[in-house]
Amino acid sequence: MNLDLLIQNSVARFADRPAMEDGRTVRSYAQLDERVNRLGTGLLGLGLALGTRIASLQFNSIETLEIELLASRFGFVRTLLNARNEASDFEYALNHCGARALFFSDRFTPVVEQLRERLTSVQVYVCIGDAPSWAVSYEDLIASAKNAPPAYEVGEDDWHSIYYTSGTTGRPKGVVLSQRNWLVLIRNHLVGPFHSASQDDVVLHAAPMSHASGALALSHFLRGARQIALPKFSAPEVLETIERQRVTTTFLAPTMIHLLLQHEDHGKTDKSSLKTVVYGGAPMIVEHLRQVLAEWGPVLLQGYGQWEAPQLFTYLDQQQHAEALDSGQIHRLGSAGMPISFCGVGIMDDEGRLLPPGSDGEVVTCGDHLMVGYLDNEAATSEIRHGKWQRTGDIGHMDADGFLYLTDRKKDVIITGGSNVYPREIEEVIHTHPEVLEAIAIGIPDDKWGERVHALVVSRSGDDFDVDSFISWCGEKLSPDRRPRSVERLPELPKTAYGKIMRRELREKYWENRDRKI
Known part of the structure; x- marks a missing residue:
């Protein structure tokens, strides 16, 4: 069994139906099938083989899905780079995963050209759009290659993808997923939160397909759905697309939902086609949930998971959202739902003992959905494993x-607008400011973004420290999601007896009386 068997069956069943569109063109299931064959055959001719690692740098597009199908059929191991990240993030991921081929859209040509001399493994550059002289044209590669599937078979244990994730310490870790992981993910989707998916569905990808939204693509491809890719999230464009295309299914970060609710066109947009709006990746306040349910109907589905146990293993479905309101159990809207049928979920203490209901501890999961492991990091893999x-x-x-x-996060990742932001990366920059003696970055509640970056600073100049000037300086040094939106001056940062900054205690006061503390 492999993913391509499922893909072939879907192509046979839905051949002439539209599979994906992105504002430039529409392609059917059969057209995608042929293009993926040609693309893979062309890459084999350039020296790629089963297990070769490839990467993609682009915003949402038809090609995003084609590369997904390519990896599934030809056994190339793909990494989807987050196009919103910085060049240094691309450089690290490409070198760490050992990508031999890099697909990129022509809007990233200047970035890739700048990085080329520092990329240690990339040998083949494939450009989507106007290709520079040092890259192969994506469309030329497809046009010149044969329409033929691979002559070899891809197995369940063969690697499929590498996702990058990290906590507050060290560089991001590469999460390795196999073909089996994806077969299980699809099974879990189609017997769980997306059991009603069908060829009548219209799936909108407005959030990055390099993350959670992209996980919906294969599951809905197998059910014959029509999918639409928007390059970036834009509230007016999302609202217009929902109404014009009669969208039924989408993934939205809570920040995106908030922006839709606040947009002037929200009230006059016909959203009656929506069946499933998946949200996750950040806190969402109960009042916003109430508003969505009142104005959109019972369409919300919350998913909780991580790429180490892809991609969600608990969910709060549409009916459970509605029941929480109808029964007066409003607190349940703050839950992450119940386990998917094939996933075990429990609470464990530091000694590895499972705890009874009502006890706080670390969330653990078991089942056949667990990742292969962290790339080239057995120690980190072993650290999070405890038996099954x-x-x-x-x-x-x-x-x-x-x-x-x-209720809390062991590692202090800040989730703002659905994106993971790592305090250490912010703090390393902040500490280069000449007036900063000591500082930390924490996440505090924000009704729009879920969390926002807040800096606690001990300055060399005391009360003369110019907060506004400091925030402006951070804006020049950090990407928008990483820059502090607020700053608090402190005479000192409290520390434990071991000299460790008491980060959690500093953060606690901002989260008092919140429905959810994560």
């Missing part, structure tokens, strides 16, 4: 009815 269980790094509890509630 895998630790998530999140603190929470289960109630007596089996609902999971997240």
Whole structure:
């Protein structure tokens, strides 16, 4: 069994139906099938083989799905780079994963050209659009190659993809997923949160397909759905697309939902086609949930998971959202839902003992969805494994009815607008400011972004420290999601007896009386 068997069956069943569009063109299932064959055959001719690692740098497009199908069929191991990241992030991921081929859209040509001399493994550059002299044209590669599947078979244990994730310490880790991981992910989707997916569905990708939104692509491809890719999130464009295309399914970060609710066109947009709006990746306040349910109907589906245990293993479905409101159990809207049928979920203490309902501990999960491991990092893999269980790094509890509630985060990742922001990266920059003696970055509640970056600073100049000037300086040094939006001056940062900054205690006061602390 491999992913391509599922893809072939879907192509045979839905051949002439539209599979994907992105504002430039529309392609059917059969057209995608042929293009993927040609693309893969062309790459084999350039020296790629089963297990060769490839990477993609682009915003959402038809080619994003084609590269997904390419990896599934030809057994290339793909890494989808987050196009919103910085050049240094691309450089690290490409070198760490050992990508031999890099697909990139022509809007990233200047960035890739700048990086080329520092990329240690990339030998083949494939440009989507106007290709520079040092790259192969994506369309020329397809046009010149044969329409033929691979002559070899890809196995369940062969690697499929590498995702990059990290906590607050060290560089991002590469999460390795196999063909089996993706077969399990699709199974879990289609027997769980997306059991009703069908050829009548219209799936909108407005969030980056390099992350959670992209996980919906294969599952819905197998059900014959029509999918639409927007390059970037834009509230007016999303609202217009929902109405014009009669969108049924989409993934939106809570920040995106908030922006839609606040947009002037929201009230006059026909959203009656929506069936499933998946949200996750950041806290969402209950009042926003109430508003969405009141104005959009019972369409919300919350998913909780991580790429180490792809891609979600608990969910709060549409009916459970509605029941929480109807029964007056508003607190349940703050839960992460119940486990998917094939996934075990529990709460564990530091000694590895499973805890009873109501007890706070680390969220753990078990099942056949667990990752292969961290790329070239057996120590980090072993650290989170405990027998059949895998630790998530999140603190929470289960109630007596089996609902999971997240209450804190072991590692202090800040989730703002659905993106993971790592305090250490911010702090390393902040500490280069001449007036900063000591500083940390924490995430504090924000009704729009879920969390925002807040800096706690001990300055050399005391009360003369210019906060506005410092924030402007950070804006020049850090990407928008990493720059502090607020700053607090402190005479000193409290520390434990071991000299460790008491980060959690500093953060706690901002999260008091919140429905959810993560």
